Amino acid sequence: MTTSSAPDDANESIGRLAELIGGDPMAGLDTDMKAVLDMLAQLDERPLERLTPAEARQQAGMNDAVAALMARAGTVPEDDAVAAEDVMVSGGDGEVPARLYRPSGLRERLNPLILFFHGGGFVTGDLDSHDWSARALARRTGAIVLSVGYRLAPEHGFPAAHDDAWAAWNWLSRQAHRLGGDPRQVAVAGEDAGANLAAYVAVLARDQGGHQPVHQALIHPMADTDLSRPSYGEALRARPIGLAGMRWRLRHLLADGVPEDEPRLQLARRTDLAGLAPASIVLAGIDPLRSEGEALAAALHQAGVPVNCWSYDGVTQGFFGLGLIVTKALFAQADIAGALTQAFAAAPGR
Numbered sequence: 001m002t003t004s005s006a007p008d009d010a011n012e013s014i015g016r017l018a019e020l021i022g023g024d025p026m027a028g029l030d031t032d033m034k035a036v037l038d039m040l041a042q043l044d045e046r047p048l049e050r051l052t053p054a055e056a057r058q059q060a061g062m063n064d065a066v067a068a069l070m071a072r073a074g075t076v077p078e079d080d081a082v083a084a085e086d087v088m089v090s091g092g093d094g095e096v097p098a099r100l101y102r103p104s105g106l107r108e109r110l111n112p113l114i115l116f117f118h119g120g121g122f123v124t125g126d127l128d129s130h131d132w133s134a135r136a137l138a139r140r141t142g143a144i145v146l147s148v149g150y151r152l153a154p155e156h157g158f159p160a161a162h163d164d165a166w167a168a169w170n171w172l173s174r175q176a177h178r179l180g181g182d183p184r185q186v187a188v189a190g191e192d193a194g195a196n197l198a199a200y201v202a203v204l205a206r207d208q209g210g211h212q213p214v215h216q217a218l219i220h221p222m223a224d225t226d227l228s229r230p231s232y233g234e235a236l237r238a239r240p241i242g243l244a245g246m247r248w249r250l251r252h253l254l255a256d257g258v259p260e261d262e263p264r265l266q267l268a269r270r271t272d273l274a275g276l277a278p279a280s281i282v283l284a285g286i287d288p289l290r291s292e293g294e295a296l297a298a299a300l301h302q303a304g305v306p307v308n309c310w311s312y313d314g315v316t317q318g319f320f321g322l323g324l325i326v327t328k329a330l331f332a333q334a335d336i337a338g339a340l341t342q343a344f345a346a347a348p349g350r
Helices: 006-022 031-042 053-058 062-073 131-141 160-175 193-208 230-234 243-253 290-302 327-345
Strands: 082-091 094-103 111-117 144-148 181-191 216-219 279-286 307-316
Touching: 031 062, 031 307, 031 327, 062 131, 082 131, 082 160, 094 131, 094 160, 111 131, 111 160, 111 193, 111 327, 131 144, 131 327, 144 160, 160 181, 160 193, 181 193, 181 327, 193 216, 216 327, 230 243, 230 290, 279 290, 279 327, 290 307, 307 327
Parallel strands: 111 144, 111 181, 181 216, 216 279, 279 307
Antiparallel strands: 082 094, 094 144
8 A cells, every 4th residue: 555645745834834933954054064065056966856867866966066175175185095896796686786895904804894885765876976985984993894786766666775785795794704804793884775774684684593783883764754754844945855855765766656564664663673783873963864763763772772873963964974074974983983893892702
């Protein structure tokens, strides 16, 4: 059973009322985030809902805006001492592209591993768009990071990305020793859609009875399909992603409409989260996903899963990898890296 268009109209009306009460959400941007979004506008970034998926994938993104700001300032980023190699890994229907990040100082074997899934709402995003996020995780934790280029909608509808995520988890489990990693020290991480995939892997790993990730690092996760949650109204016209952009993503992901009950997408509503790996959740204050991230944190806590949840005011969805410009991204990276480092230190066999 699917929803109709009537709830969308109601959600937008509620959102307009929230704007009248609370004001323009973009007025709360911090200086760093505003600089990135202003540059993104100069690069002719257009709202997702006005584009086809192909057009959306071709237009400038946050990392392009940061690169342009640094070029304008004549700033050259320092070498992060993280080597990257493009590889192919098992997906749900054949191989998918991936990128392996190796920070300096690795041991010959038994290094911690992070399986990372990029963001983009299941429709956009790739290995390049979230390269800085994966690099930051590798550099700050000293872990080997495998970033997976899972299949995107609408060319590959739900649950193709989830199938790829689970296949990549199994591939990494089999290849851990060959890569110099320790299969007992593997964490999952991701941003928005990628965070949903990371949490899905944690759930399925528990259900399958095999080894589980030692930690879930969930950055502004997509954890529900309910567009009436408070932050959707508060961020009705937020950039780069507001209510219309999230509706656009779900429309392309789910060709038959949004189901009333799909546990893989509606993580925040689940009551069977007990026994999952501990989680750390990072949220952006100006983001329609904020409320469902808060609800997921509450559901995990209710289920007895150790969870940290940090919310950063003044930043938007997609901020995590922008540490070259956005100071709060550095704070978020430090929080996530600290949680992952503790999880690796406490893993069996250490």
